[in-house]
Amino acid sequence: xxxxxxxFLVLILxxxxxxxxxxxxxxxxxxxxAASYIFYMWWNPAYIFLIVFSTLIDYFVGNALGRTDNRGxxxxxxxxxxxxxxxxxxxxxxxxxxxxxINQAILSSGGSTQLPTLHVLLPIGISFYTFQSMSYTIDVxxxxxxxxxxxxxxxxxxxxxxxxxxxxxLRSTQFLPQLYKVVNLRPENLRAGFHLVLSGLVKKxxxxxxxxxxxxxxxxxxxxxxxxxxxxGLITFAVQIYCDFAGYSDIARGLGRMFGYDIPINFNFPxxxxxxxxxxxxxxxTLSTWLRDxxxxxxxxxxxxxxxxxxxxxxxxxxxxxxxxAGWNFALFGAYLGTVLVIxxxxxxxxxxxxxxxxxxxxxxxxxxxxILDIVRWGVTMYVILLGxxxxxxxxxxDIIYTAKKFIVFDxxxxxxxxxxxxxxxxxxxxxxxxxxxxxxxxxxxxxxSGWMDRMNRLQQSAVYLMVTLALIWLWPSAEKSFVYFQF
Numbered sequence: 001x002x003x004x005x006x007x008f009l010v011l012i013l014x015x016x017x018x019x020x021x022x023x024x025x026x027x028x029x030x031x032x033x034a035a036s037y038i039f040y041m042w043w044n045p046a047y048i049f050l051i052v053f054s055t056l057i058d059y060f061v062g063n064a065l066g067r068t069d070n071r072g073x074x075x076x077x078x079x080x081x082x083x084x085x086x087x088x089x090x091x092x093x094x095x096x097x098x099x100x101x102i103n104q105a106i107l108s109s110g111g112s113t114q115l116p117t118l119h120v121l122l123p124i125g126i127s128f129y130t131f132q133s134m135s136y137t138i139d140v141x142x143x144x145x146x147x148x149x150x151x152x153x154x155x156x157x158x159x160x161x162x163x164x165x166x167x168x169x170l171r172s173t174q175f176l177p178q179l180y181k182v183v184n185l186r187p188e189n190l191r192a193g194f195h196l197v198l199s200g201l202v203k204k205x206x207x208x209x210x211x212x213x214x215x216x217x218x219x220x221x222x223x224x225x226x227x228x229x230x231x232x233g234l235i236t237f238a239v240q241i242y243c244d245f246a247g248y249s250d251i252a253r254g255l256g257r258m259f260g261y262d263i264p265i266n267f268n269f270p271x272x273x274x275x276x277x278x279x280x281x282x283x284x285x286t287l288s289t290w291l292r293d294x295x296x297x298x299x300x301x302x303x304x305x306x307x308x309x310x311x312x313x314x315x316x317x318x319x320x321x322x323x324x325x326a327g328w329n330f331a332l333f334g335a336y337l338g339t340v341l342v343i344x345x346x347x348x349x350x351x352x353x354x355x356x357x358x359x360x361x362x363x364x365x366x367x368x369x370x371x372i373l374d375i376v377r378w379g380v381t382m383y384v385i386l387l388g389x390x391x392x393x394x395x396x397x398x399d400i401i402y403t404a405k406k407f408i409v410f411d412x413x414x415x416x417x418x419x420x421x422x423x424x425x426x427x428x429x430x431x432x433x434x435x436x437x438x439x440x441x442x443x444x445x446x447x448x449x450s451g452w453m454d455r456m457n458r459l460q461q462s463a464v465y466l467m468v469t470l471a472l473i474w475l476w477p478s479a480e481k482s483f484v485y486f487q488f
Contacts, residue, residue: 001039018035044121054133055154058154059148062140063149082137136148154176157170163252163256166485174262183259183260196253197254198468199453200251204243206432215236219237222394222403234393247483274377276385287320310345313341314338
């Protein structure tokens with residue numbers, strides 16, 4: 001069930017009406033949980049048992065941790081939670097990938113024995129709710145979260161439908177306390193949430209879905225295409241994946257806001273970053289902080305030894321790459337980003353401009369130097385991330401090598417041609433890329449389009465509603481397209 005479908009509209013309207021009629025807190029929790037399970041079962045009803053299994057394991061582990069102070073018993077309980085959660089994730093997401101890799105190695109060495117594969121469909125959202133559920137037991141183990149006694153409340157924390165399948169990844173310390181209050185549908189929350197949903201729909205349906213055909217036509221078959229076309233493909237993909245994922249996050253946050261729940265921000269203008277370190281702090285924030293707090297910080301030596309810290313950073317980023325998908329290209333993407341981050345740490349690139357003391361005035365010359373330096377750093381950062389997107393988006397090794405070569409060594413001598421891109425409507429895509437730049441600049445200056453709409457008067461809001469409605473009618477995709485991060 002996609003956010004942009006009539007089925008979801010019926011679901012969300014039914015949930016809002018149901019919550020308005022139900023005044024008992026416990027019944028509200030059960031009602032929201034039932035709606036969340038219906039939402040998840042829409043893709044494959046059988047996979048509801050996976051999320052229920054993770055929920056029950058971590059619920060009982062959390063409560064068992066609260067009943068014992070024995071260090072050994074607590075470690076065993078935490079191990080049970082991690083093994084159960086990561087075991088499910090590994091089985092459904094990575095088993096066939098590693099088995100196929102081993103089988104290919106056996107064939108390459110002249111062997112004939114083949115390991116069996118499962119050929120199971122990847123459960124949607126498993127990477128997100130696994131991390132979310134597991135972080136609860138880790139926080140209880142560390143003493144940062146009290147065990148949750150209500151199974152319904154904990155189950156809703158794991159399966160809350162607006163962010164269930166593509167984040168943001170919630171923390172129990174952030175979200176569970178919000179589930180203790182009765183839901184009151186306040187007009188200001190409904191209005192602010194609606195504005196976030198509108199912002200997300202524009203990003204997804206107007207921009208991402210309309211420029212994706214151009215990115216697909218270029219990056220699915222890059223062989224033979226000249227450098228300018230490769231650049232267009234990568235820039236288009238960069239905007240597509242941002243608008244697609246940030247659009248989902250906006251919709252999820254907007255739906256949560258309607259119920260009075262605060263879902264954390266997941267994107268903070270990442271493409272304005274002046275280093276990869278800064279970009280990673282602005283992109284998919286809930287994942288990057290999760291990896292920092294639960295993986296990187298847990299590896300030995302992260303805080304005491306510089307070489308071990310670099311090693312742990314590389315491990316974290318490679319695993320981050322694999323989290324995005326079961327493929328060696330994703331591992332290369334993680335290794336590439338890890339290498340860039342280590343280089344930035346070693347050279348101090350990510351710390352340029354931080355040496356000035358707070359309140360110290362800049363001379364006019366200093367201001368111009370800073371502007372020029374910021375532009376250079378931004379340009380380098382965008383070049384580095386676009387190069388990284390080759391590993392993320394292009395899957396076969398020959399295509400990765402060809403695309404990287406054309407991206408790095410710019411081919412100035414080429415003949416203009418269609419290159420089979422006519423069906424992708426490149427002129428519309430370029431127009432929408434320009435619209436994205438303008439809207440992104442306005443959003444940055446106004447601290448978010450949805451927040452800007454919140455501050456408008458009714459006449460201004462009505463004018464925006466009309467423009468958004470016309471844009472959606474004109475540019476609504478001819479075919480339903482799922483969100484990119486559903487596959488992760």
